Amino acid sequence: MATGLAYGVKAIRPFASLDECRAMKSEGYFIAGERNGDKVPGFDLGNSPFDYMDPLLKDKSIAVTTTNGTVAIEKSQEASQIVIGCFLNISAVAEYLKEQENDALILCAGWKGKVNMEDSLFAGALVEKLQNDFANECDAPLLVQAAYQDMSHNLLALVQSSSHAKRLHKLNIYEDIEYCLKMDLYNIVPVLKDGEIVLLQETTTP
Amino acid sequence: MATGLAYGVKAIRPFASLDECRAMKSEGYFIAGERNGDKVPGFDLGNSPFDYMDPLLKDKSIAVTTTNGTVAIEKSQEASQIVIGCFLNISAVAEYLKEQENDALILCAGWKGKVNMEDSLFAGALVEKLQNDFANECDAPLLVQAAYQDMSHNLLALVQSSSHAKRLHKLNIYEDIEYCLKMDLYNIVPVLKDGEIVLLQETTTP
Numbered sequence: 383m384a385t386g387l388a389y390g391v392k393a394i395r396p397f398a399s400l401d402e403c404r405a406m407k408s409e410g411y412f413i414a415g416e417r418n419g420d421k422v423p424g425f426d427l428g429n430s431p432f433d434y435m436d437p438l439l440k441d442k443s444i445a446v447t448t449t450n451g452t453v454a455i456e457k458s459q460e461a462s463q464i465v466i467g468c469f470l471n472i473s474a475v476a477e478y479l480k481e482q483e484n485d486a487l488i489l490c491a492g493w494k495g496k497v498n499m500e501d502s503l504f505a506g507a508l509v510e511k512l513q514n515d516f517a518n519e520c521d522a523p524l525l526v527q528a529a530y531q532d533m534s535h536n537l538l539a540l541v542q543s544s545s546h547a548k549r550l551h552k553l554n555i556y557e558d559i560e561y562c563l564k565m566d567l568y569n570i571v572p573v574l575k576d577g578e579i580v581l582l583q584e585t586t587t588p
Numbered sequence: 589m590a591t592g593l594a595y596g597v598k599a600i601r602p603f604a605s606l607d608e609c610r611a612m613k614s615e616g617y618f619i620a621g622e623r624n625g626d627k628v629p630g631f632d633l634g635n636s637p638f639d640y641m642d643p644l645l646k647d648k649s650i651a652v653t654t655t656n657g658t659v660a661i662e663k664s665q666e667a668s669q670i671v672i673g674c675f676l677n678i679s680a681v682a683e684y685l686k687e688q689e690n691d692a693l694i695l696c697a698g699w700k701g702k703v704n705m706e707d708s709l710f711a712g713a714l715v716e717k718l719q720n721d722f723a724n725e726c727d728a729p730l731l732v733q734a735a736y737q738d739m740s741h742n743l744l745a746l747v748q749s750s751s752h753a754k755r756l757h758k759l760n761i762y763e764d765i766e767y768c769l770k771m772d773l774y775n776i777v778p779v780l781k782d783g784e785i786v787l788l789q790e791t792t793t794p
Contacts, residue, residue, distance in 0.1 A: 496726035520702035524746075529731050532738035540730075 383451075383579055384470045386434030386444060388568040393443045393578040396452040406445035414446040419555075422447075430558050431470075443578070454491035455574065461487070464574035469504055470567045476511035478571045478582070486516060488523070500541050500562070506530025507565075537563050589657075589785055590676045592640030592650060594774040599649045599784040602658040612651035620652040625761075628653075636764050637676075649784070656697035661780065664695055670780035675710055676773045682717035684777045684788070692722060694729070706747050706768070712736025713771075743769050 383394050397403035400415055400422060407413050414427035414434075421428025429448050446452060458464050462484055467475035479486045488508055490501035506526035518524060533540045541559055571582040589600050603609040606621055606628060613619050620633035620640075627634025635654050652658060664670050668690055673681035685692045694714055696707035712732035724730060739746045747765055777788040 493726065497728035497731060499727035499730055502727065502731050520699065521705035521708065522703035524705055525703060525708050525735050526731070528735035528738040532734040 383434075383446070383466050384468050384568055384570060384572060385431040386439060387572050387579070387581050388470075388570055389435050390440035391434065391444055392441050393580050394572075395443065395445045395578045396455045396574075397445060397447045398453050398456045400447055403445045403447035411443050411445040412439060414444050414448075416448045418449060430554060431561055432554070432558070450491035450493055454489050455579075458489055466572040466574075466579055467504070467508060469507065469563050469565050471570050471572070472504070472507060472511065473566045474569045474571050476508060479512060480515045485519070486512070500559075502526045503530050503533060503537060503541070507534070589640075589652070589672050589778060590674050590774060590776065591637040592645060593778050593785070593787050594676075594776055595641050596646035597640065597650055598647050599786050600778075601649065601651045601784045602661045602780075603651060603653045604659050604662045606653055609651045609653035617649050617651040618645060620650050620654075622654045624655060636760060637767055638760070638764070654697075656699055660695050660697035661785075667693070672778040672780075672785055673710070673714060675713065675769050675771050677776050677778070678710070678713060678717065679772045680775045680777050682714060685718060686721045691725075692718070706765075708732045709736050709739060709743060709747070713740070 386394060395406065395411065397406070400417070403413055403415055404424070412426045414429065415422030415425035416429035419429075421433075427433040427444070427446075429446075429451075434444075455464060463482070465475055465478065467488075488505045490498070490505055492498050492501055503526070505523075506528070507530050509523040509527040510530060513523075513527070538560060541563065542556060572579050573582045592600060601612065601617065603612070606623070609619055609621055610630070618632045620635065621628035621631035622635035625635075627636075627639075633639040633650070633652075635652075635657075640650075661670060669688070671681055671684065673694075694711045696704070696711050698704050698707055709732070711729070712734070713736050715729040715733040716736060719729075719733070744766060747769065748762060778785045779788045
């Protein structure tokens with residue numbers, strides 16, 4: 383999502399179900415579908431960030447459904463704001479959160495209801511950036527921060543050895559992971575607004 | 589629980605509710621009750637391990653209810669076996685788990701449904717001992733292991749700074765924590781049998 387918006391995608395509309403997402407094709411959306419790490423047959427895109435760099439997508443809208451991420455967004459509907467963060471835009475998100483008056487809940491999408499390493503390490507990295515501006519409500523932030531500190535010198539190898547990477551035998555998964563661990567490629571803050579994820583701030587065009 | 593059994597308590601019967609636990613007094617049990625870190629008025633013991641060293645308790649049975657631990661035991665009723673582990677008996681529990689043919693789920697009791705540091709670090713230490721004998725079902729074991737590796741050089745200071753220790757302003761909490769972080773004081777494996785926690789193996793009497 384961050385990559386698409388950084389490359390000029392106008393808006394990304396998340397759906398929890400494949401059917402709802404597929405139906406958006408007739409409304410002029412590109413459709414992106416991922417289940418179990420694979421692109422769903424009949425969809426225009428999967429969830430590799432490289433799919434979202436296609437110049438055809440510039441100024442277009444994408445409807446997207448993924449195994450975990452769009453479910454997490456749907457579960458967050460009662461939040462006063464939903465911000466999309468990843469290593470690619472971590473500092474922009476951290477700075478934005480510091481400016482807000484609300485508490486922040488870092489919701490890891492995880493993998494089918496279970497903890498996964500890549501989301502937890504991102505959460506730990508974000509906690510590290512926020513630690514002087516927020517008080518912890520429980521010990522989960524301290525825990526993921528400790529894990530991040532332990533692993534930050536070698537994130538790539540560690541995420542590649544995680545259960546998620548092993549589970550996904552798809553082509554180019556290691557390129558996807560390597561890319562997704564890059565810090566601060568984009569100075570963007572994607573937020574959910576009227577059901578669509580759009581950029582809050584000016585994007586740094588690649 | 590581990591300390592009591594190591595000091596000769598015959599059996600510990602866990603209850604999730606205060607009322608059920610209190611009712612055991614008339615059946616000849618000592619009763620232990622903790623809520624929000626404090627000993628419940630009218631109960632014989634709280635949850636400080638030092639309470640359980642009293643020679644009066646030798647060969648006696650205790651009914652116990654705590655904010656989180658006994659709830660976790662009740663939630664685990666469908667397991668084929670329930671084993672009680674802590675730093676005080678970690679190696680004995682690890683060796684016992686390695687001998688079993690079943691999978692192992694390390695259930696952290698936590699704090700009122702939330703993650704806490706002391707249970708997570710214990711889980712991480714246990715994962716470290718089991719890592720060559722079990723495959724991970726998700727990344728949670730890797731995560732707590734990383735946190736443990738990051739913090740193991742200074743467990744005491746870190747647990748004392750956790751939200752749990754700060755929340756508990758009770759007397760002697762730091763002595764309790766220091767004691768509970770000692771590794772392998774007891775070579776015992778407490779298991780739930782017919783609704784009571786008893787020792788599976790010979791205890792090493794202190």
